[in-house]
Amino acid sequence: DVVMTQSPLSLPVTLGQPASISCRSNQSLVHSDGNTYLNWFQQRPGQSPRRLIYKVSNRGSGVPDRISGSGSGTDFTLKISRVESEDVGVFYCMQGTHWPLTFGGGTKVEI
Amino acid sequence: EVQLVESGGGLVQPGGSLRLSCAASGFTFNKYWMHWVRQGPGKGLVWVSLINSNESSSPSYADSVRGRFTISRDNAKNTVYLQMTRLRPEDTGVYYCVRNNYGPESWGQGTLVSVSS
Numbered sequence: 001d002v003v004m005t006q007s008p009l010s011l012p013v014t015l016g017q018p019a020s021i022s023c024r025s026n027q028s029l030v031h032s033d034g035n036t037y038l039n040w041f042q043q044r045p046g047q048s049p050r051r052l053i054y055k056v057s058n059r060g061s062g063v064p065d066r067i068s069g070s071g072s073g074t075d076f077t078l079k080i081s082r083v084e085s086e087d088v089g090v091f092y093c094m095q096g097t098h099w100p101l102t103f104g105g106g107t108k109v110e111i
Numbered sequence: 112e113v114q115l116v117e118s119g120g121g122l123v124q125p126g127g128s129l130r131l132s133c134a135a136s137g138f139t140f141n142k143y144w145m146h147w148v149r150q151g152p153g154k155g156l157v158w159v160s161l162i163n164s165n166e167s168s169s170p171s172y173a174d175s176v177r178g179r180f181t182i183s184r185d186n187a188k189n190t191v192y193l194q195m196t197r198l199r200p201e202d203t204g205v206y207y208c209v210r211n212n213y214g215p216e217s218w219g220q221g222t223l224v225s226v227s228s
Contacts, residue, residue, distance in 0.1 A: 039214045041156070048207060048218040049156065055213055092156055096214040100173050101146075101158040 002027055002095050004104035011109045013083045021107045023076045023093035030073065030097070037096035040069055040078045043106075044089040052091075053078065085111060113137045115208045115219030122225045123198055131193040131222055133208030141165065141186040144211040147193045150221075151204040161211065162191065176202075198226045 003026045013019045029036045040053040051060045053069035056076060066081040080087055088111055093104040119131040133145070147159040160182040162170045170182045181194040191208060205221035 037214055041215075043156075048220055049215075050218070051214070051216050054216070058213075060216070090155075094156070094158075094214065099171060101161075101214075103156045103158070106155045 001100060002029075002098045002102050004093055004095055004102050006091075006093060006104035006107050008107060009105070011107055013080075013087070013109055013111055015085065015111060016082050019080045019083050019087070019109065021078045021091055021093075021109075023071075023078070023104050025074045025076075025095055027098070028073050029076075029095050035097075036072065038069070038071065038076050039094045039096060041092045041094065042087075042089050043092065044086075047089075049092065083109075083111070087111075113210060113217040115210065115217060117206065117208050117219045117222035120206065120222030120224045122227065124228050125198060125200060125226055127198050127226070128194070128196045129198065129224060131195065131206055131208075131224070133191045133193075133219060135189045135191070135208075135210070138210070140189040145182075145184065145191045146209040146211055146215050147182060147191075148207045148209055148215060148218075149202075149204045149224075150207070151201075154204070157204075158215075159206070160193065195224070198224075200226050202226050 005024045007022045038056045041049040043049040057069045068079050090106045090108050114136045116134045144163045146161045160172045162182045179197045184191040203226045207221045208219040209215040210217040
């Protein structure tokens with residue numbers, strides 16, 4: 001199985017300041033169809049996960065443009081340009097290129 | 112608005128069975144593949160199973176549930192199911208039904224499964 005490693009495990013942030021989460025895979029996430037199926041999710045306390053980013057850098061419906069995804073191959077990053085109070089929770093990366101689909105262990109963002 | 116409502120969770124003894132249901136609305140259900148993803152207590156997300164839009168190909172399963180769980184769907188009822196047998200304590204958690212769109216996209220609120228004697 002593809003192992004997804006996130007860092008840091010915990011991220012204290014300051015309102016209005018930028019934040020960044022890293023996600024690394026132990027093999028390339030480039031699919032044979034040319035796409036890279038790397039997603040990011042946010043799970044706020046007591047809520048279901050919500051998809052933020054798909055295919056590395058595409059924002060999901062309703063996701064503000066201060067949240068962005070980047071990366072390629074095995075190295076990916078989620079960036080928040082200016083942290084807001086709604087950005088608390090646990091963030092997960094997930095790869096959909098190889099079976100089975102696998103998630104990172106999560107990064108807890110706290111203000 | 113996409114809505115996914117899971118049901119069928121509960122307390123079951125090890126070795127027992129449960130069938131989870133997920134009722135979908137707000138979109139054309141028969142055009143989307145559907146996942147089940149679970150989350151153990153205080154733990155991260157684990158993908159469980161995926162079924163394609165019209166069951167034209169075999170579903171996919173995580174190794175940990177293959178042979179014990181069966182995913183299915185009824186497009187006439189806009190519902191996806193997860194039949195779980197030979198349940199183990201490590202199957203305990205919240206089970207989410209998730210619509211696929213370039214990966215898991217829209218999530219239900221989840222249903223709690225507890226496997227304990």
